[in-house]
Amino acid sequence: MLSEPESAPPEALTLWPSPEDGGPPAAAGPEPRPPLPRSRRYKEGPSGEQPLLLPACVDDYVAANHPVRAIAAYVEMLDLERLGFRHAGGALTVGQPAYAPGDLLKLYLYGYQERVHSSRRLEAECRRNLEVMWLLNGLRPNYHTIADFRKNNAAALKAANREFVLLCRELGLISGTRVGVDGSFFHGNASAASVKTKKQLEAELAALEQDIDGYLAALERGDADAAAAEATTVSAQQLADLQARAQRRREQLEELARTGETQISRTDPDARRLSKNGQKVTGYNVQSVVDDQHHLILTHEVTNAGNDLGQLVPMAEQARQMLLDGQTTEAAQPLEVLADAGYFTESDIAACASRGIVPYVPVPEKTGAAERAGRLSAREFVYDAEQDRYRCPGGEALHPYGQPDTRNGVNYRRYRSRASVCQSCPLKAQCLPPAGKRREILRSEHAEAVERHRERMAAAPQVMRQRAALCEHPFGTLKRWLGWDHFLVRGFDKVRGEMAMIVHSYNFRRVLSILGVAAFIAYCQARGVARGFLAAWYGLLERLCQPFWGRDDPWPMAGTVSGSHRPRAAPFVPVRFTPAP
Template identity: 40%
Template sequence: MRYIQGENRSQTALFPVSMDELIPDDHLVRVIDAYVALLDFEQLGFDKAKPKATGRPSYDPADLVKLYLYGYFQRIRSSRRLEAECQRHVEVMWLLGRLAPDFKTIADFRRDNSAAFVATCRAFVRFCRQAGLIAGELVAIDGSKFQAAASGSKHLTLKTLQAREAKLDKRIARYLAQLDEADREEDAEPIDRSAVQVALAKLQVEKANNQTCQVLMQAQDLTQHVVGEPDAQKMRGPYVALVAYNVQSAVDAKHCLIVHHEVTKDCSDNRQLEPMAKAVKDELEQSTLCVVADAGYSNGTQFQACEDAAITAFVPPNRSTNAASDGEQYFDRKDFGYNKDTDQYQCPAGKLLNPKYLNNSGRVYKASIRDCKGCLLKSRCTKGEHRSLMRHAHEEAFERMEQRMKAHPEMMCYRRSTVEHPFANLKHWIFGNSRFLLRQLKGARAEMALATHAYNLKRAIQVLGGRKLMALMG
C-alpha cells in the first residue's frame, strides 16, 4: 500500500490558487482585518496616521497594528520573529498584502505608540460592550506581578550599596597592604606595581560611583532603584521577589472579558480598589457598579471612597489581630463595644476606654491604668499597664463591608471563577511565563495593552465565532 502523496513541486497549474482562497472565511486574520478597518488611527493617536505629501512613504499604521495583534494572539512578541513571519507565513502575507517590514520598523512602531495601543485596547472593549459581550453587573478586580525587562542583579538599595562599599574597602585595603609589605621587606617576592595600581584605581573609581549612588538615592528619598529601568520595583511574587510591575485587571463576570487594566509601580494592591473601580465605572458609563476583590484590597479609606462613588464593593476586611509575641491571643477589637453617642469603648470587664489622640490611621482609645491594674481579666487583655485600642477613621465602612461579606459569602467564588482565568491566560498563553520586552512604564503599558487586546479578541471569537463577530463589525 502506498502512502498519501503530495503534489509535485514542479507541477504547473492552469488556474493558480489565489492567496485569498487559502484563508478560511472565519479565520483569525479575517477578523483582525475587519476590526482594524473600523479604527480611526488619527483619533487614537497613532504616529504617522496621516501620510506626508513628500519624502519616502511610511508603512500604514493599520498594517503594523494588524501584525502586532496577530503576533500577540500567536504568542509572538519579538520584532525579529514578526519580521520572519511576514516572509514565511501565508496568513501574515494575506493580512499585510505581502508587505515585509524589517524588525527595526516593527519595534519602533510599538515603542513610539504606547498610548495609542492603550486607546485601541479600550476601543475594542467599547465594541464588545455594544455587541452585548459585557454586562457590567459584576466586575472582579485583581493584581499580579509581571517581571520587568531589567535583571534582578540591577536592583539596588542603600543596604546593598553599603554592603558593596564594605567589600570594596576590604579589597582596597588588601592591595594597599601588598604595596606596604613590598616596601618594608627588601627580600620579599617582587610584585607588579603597575598592575596593582591599575586594579587599585579601578576599585577606587567603583567606590566613588557607589558613594555617589548612595548620595543620590538619599537626596531623592529612594528606598530602591533599578539601574536601566527606574520605573520598575522589586516586588514579592508568588515564590520569589522579582523586579516587576503590578498589573491590575478588572474582568466582567459575563464572559470574563477584561474591561480595564493598568500597569502600576505599587508593590501592594491595597490602594488600587478605588481607582480601578472608578475607571471601570467610567468605561462602562454606568451610574452604579458592583465589584469584588480579594483581601489584598482591604483598605477603609478605599471602602469609603467606593461608597461615595456609588460603587458597591465586596472585599474581605483584613484587620490586624491582638496577638502577643509569644503567640497568646488576647481580647480582639470585636470584644469591645463602641458607644457612638459618648465616643467610648467598653471592655469585656465593663470599663471604659476614652479617646486620647489621633494618628495617621484613626483615633486611639485608652483605658485608665487604675482600671486595668486591678482587673481580673487583664491577663487575657494585655501585658502592658493598660489596654489601648485604635478606631480606624473609616471604621463604619469596615463594619458595613463585614456585613456585606457575611450576607453574600458566594462573592469570593465569583471572584475566583472570573478574574483568575484571564491572568492565567495572559501569563502562560501570551507571555509564556516570560518578562516584558520593553522597558519603563511606557513600554510595559504598550505590551500589556497588546496582550489584553489579544486576550479579549480570543474570548470574543470563542463566544460568538469568527463569522458572527465579523458580521457585527460590518
Template identity: 35%
Template sequence: MRYIEGINRKSKIAFPEYIDDYISEDNPVRIIDAFVASLDMIALGFKNAVPKDKGRPSYDPKDLLKLYIYGYMNRITSSRTLEKATQTNIEVMWLLRRLTPDFKSISDFRKDNKEAINLVFKQFVALCKEWDLFGKEVVAVDGSKFRASNSKKNNFNTKSLNRKIKYLEEKTEKYMAEIEENDDKESLDRKPNKEEIKEKIRELKERKEKYEAYKEEIENGKTTETSTTDPDSRLMAVNNNGVDVCYNVQTVVDGRHKLVVDCDVINNPTDHGMLSKMAKSAKEIFDVEELKTLADKGYYNAVDLKICEKENIITYVAKQVFPNSTGKEEFYLDKFKYDKEENVYICPKGERLYSRRQKPIDENTKEIVYRNFEACGKCEFKDKCTKDTKGRRIRRSIDQDCLDIVDERTSENKEFYRQRQMIVEHPFGTVKRGFGITYFLTRGLESVKAEASLAFLAYDMKRVINILGIREIIRRLTGKKAPVNPLFSKHAILFGNIKQLIA
C-alpha cells in the same frame, strides 16, 4: 507496512492562485483586518497616519498595528519574530498583503505610538459596550506581577548597596596588604604582581564609586531603590515567596463574559489606592449609577473604600488580618471586639481598652489609640499579647466605620464574593499561560502600559470571537454579511483532487 508518505518536492502542484484562498472565511485574521480598517488612525494619534508628500514612504500604521495584534494573539511578541513571521506565516502574509517590514520599523512603531495603542484598546472596549457584551452590574479588580526587562542584579536599594560597598572595601584592603607583602618578600608561588593588583584595585574603586552614586541617588530621590536597565521597574514579591523586578498590572473585569474593561500598570508593589481608580473607570465606561465591585484583601484600604462608597460603588473586599508583634493568633487585632456604644475595645481576656485622646478630632486625624496599661500590667498573657513594656495599644482608623460596613457586607455575601476568582483570574491566566506573556519586552512605564494594552486587546478579541463568532463580528464591523469566496471552494476541491491523484 509502509509509512504515510509526503509528495515529491520536485513534482508540480496546482496551489490556489490567490493568497486570499488560503485564508478561510472564519479565520480570526479577518477580524483583525476588519477591526483595524474601521479605526480612525489620525484621531487616535498614530504617527505617520497622514502619508508624507516627500521623502521615502513609510509603512501604513494600520498594517503594523494588525501585525502586533496578530502577534499578541499568537505568542509572537518580539519585533524580530514578527519580522520572520511576515516572511514565513501565510496568515501574516495575507494580513499585510506580503509587506515585509524589518524588525526596526516594527519595534519603532510600538515605541512611537504608546498612547495611541492604549486608545485602540479603549476603542475595542467601546465596541464591546456597543454590542451589549458587558453585564454592567458586577466587576472584579485584581493585580498581577509581570517581570520587567531588568534583572535582580541590576536592581539596588540602600541595604544591598551598603553590603556591596563594604565587600569592595574589604577586597581593596586585602589587595593593598598583598602589595605590601610582595614588597617585603618574594614567593615561589605565582601571585599577581604589583601592576596586576593595582589594576584590580582601580576596578574595585570604580565599582565602589558607581554604587555610591546609586546610593546618593536613592537618598536624594523619592524612591527606596533604583533599577539600572529599566529605571521605572521595582523589586516586588512574586509567587512562592520569591522576589523579582516587576511591574504591577491592574485590571477590572466584567462579570458577564469576563471581558477586561480597563487595565493599568503601576510600579507600586501593593494594590492600595487602585480599587477606587479602576472601579470608577469601569463605572464611567458603563455609564451606570451603581456598580458592585469584588476585590481581594490587597485592596483593603480605608481611604480607598471610603472613596468607593461616596461614588456609589458597592465593594466586597476580604478583610485583612494584621498580626500582633508576638505572632500569637489568639491576640491578633481581629480578636479585639469594638463596642461602639461605649467606644471601647474588649480584649480576648475581657479587659476594656479606652481612648485617652485629649486633642479634638479634625481633618488631620488618622487614627485613635486605645489602651489600658493598668490592666495589661496585671495580665498573665501580656508577653503573648504585646512586646510593648507598658501594654497593648490598639490603633483604630478614623475611617474604621466604613471598613466595618464593608466587612459586614462581605461576610453576609460569601457565595457572591466567591465569584471574584472566577471572574478576574481568567484574563491573567489566559494572558500568562495561553499567550505566554509573563514578562515585558519594553522598558519604561509608558511603554509597558502600551504592551499591556496590546495583551488585553488580544485577550478581549479572542473572548468576543468565542462569544459571537467570526462571521457575526465581521458583519457587525463591516455592516454587511460576511461574503463567501466562491474561488475558495473551487480551488479547495481542485487541490483535494490533485492530492488524491498524487497519492
C-alpha cells in the same frame, strides 16, 4: 482486479509418479511470489519538485470566517491618526515611504493571538505564512521596523486598547455593574542580578573603597621602597577603574535617596525584584479589572509594587471612569468591586464608600498581642456610638483619652478603662497581663466604614466565590493560552504600551468568540461606512465655511473634529493579490 486462476484437480495434472512413489525428482522452479499488499503502509504526498496548479489568489487560502479577516476589518475601521500612531497622516516625506501603521498594527494583533511576540519571528511569518501575506498584501517589513513600531507607539497602543473597550461597551458586552480586581507578576526585560538594593549598593561601595585604599597604600609603599615598587602589580588603569565603579555606586545611592525607591536596576530602570507567596519575579506587577458579563478586561495598570495594598481605589476609579466615558448620565447601579484579602486597607474601604463604590474584600483577621497570649481580644469590646465609648465584657466603660495617634496615614483614637475598676474586676486575669493596670483599645477613624463592610461581607458569602473565576481567568489565558509571561521592552512607558497590546489581543479574541467572525466584520464595515460618511460631511462643511471664517483652521472651537480629530475611515474591502514569484 487480479485473481488467482482456478486450480485443476490433482489427478488431471499427474503424469509421472511422485518422488515418494519412485518417480523422478521434481524440477527446481522459481520461488513463489508473496501476495500483493492490500493497502499502503503510509500516506504519500506529491514530490516537492512536482509542478502544481495552485490558486492564483492568496485570498482563496484564507477561510471566510477566519479571524484574520476580522483583524483586517477592525483595523481598517480605526482612525489611527486620531489615536496618535506615527505616520498615520499619510504625508509625503523624503526617502522611502513608511509602512502604514495599520499594517503593522494588524501584524501585531495577529501575532499576539497566535503566540508570536518576537519581532524577528513576526518578520519570518511575513515570508512563510499565507494568512499574514493576505493580511499585509504581501509586504515584508524587517524585524527592526516591526520592533520600532511597538517601541515608538506606546501611547497610541494604549489609546487603541481604550477605543476597543469602548467598542465592546457599545456592543453591549460589558455590564458595568460588577468587576473583579486582581494582580499578577510578569517578568521584565532584566535579570535579578541587574537589580540592586540600597544595602547591596552600600556593601559594594564599602568593598570598592577598601580595595582603593589598599591599592593606594601599595603605591605609596612602592614610592618609598624600590624593591616594593618592583613587587607592586597595581597599575594606574586598575585604580582608575575602581574609582569609576565607586563613583557609579555613589550616584546610584544618591538617586535612591532622591526618588525614595528601595531598588534600582542597571538594565530596566523601572523593573523591581518582587516577591509574593513564595513567587519571586524581576519585573512588574500588573493590575487588571475584569467585567463579570463576558470576562473582558475593562482597564489595567502596570506597577512595580511588591504587593496589592493601595491598588483597590485607583483601579476601581479607573474602571468607573471607563464606564462613564462618553455617558451623559450616571450609572443606575453602584459599581461592585471584588478583590482578595491582599487589597484590604481600612482607608481604601472608606474611600470606596465615599465614592459610591461597593467593595467586596475579605477582612484579614489579625491576631493581636492579647489574643496571642490567650486574653480577651479587642473584638469582644462593644463600641457605643452615641456615648462614644467602649463596653468591656465585664460591663465597664472605656472612655476616650489623649490625642489621636497617626499610623500609616490613619488616625487612631485611644480608649482606656479606669485602673481602680480593672484591679477589682473578676475578669482581670483574662483581660490584662500580670503587670497591667488598665485596658486600652485603639479605634480607627475608618472603623464605622469597616464595620459596615463586615456586615455586607457576612450577608453575601456567595459573592466571593465568584472572585477567583472572574479575576484569575484572564491572567491564566494570557500566560498559558497566549503564551505571555514576560515583557520585551523596558521602562514604564514602553511596558505599558506593550501590556495594552496584550490586553487588546485578549479582548479581541474574546469578542470574536462571543459574536463570531462574520457578525463582527459586518459591524466593523457598518461602523466604517458611517464614519466615512461623517468625514465626508465634515469635509464639505469645511469647504463651505472656510471663505467666511478666513482661516486655515475652520473650526474655532478646539477639541472638536478639527484637524487630526476629524473622523476619517473607509469601508473595508477585501484585498486580492498575486504574490510575487
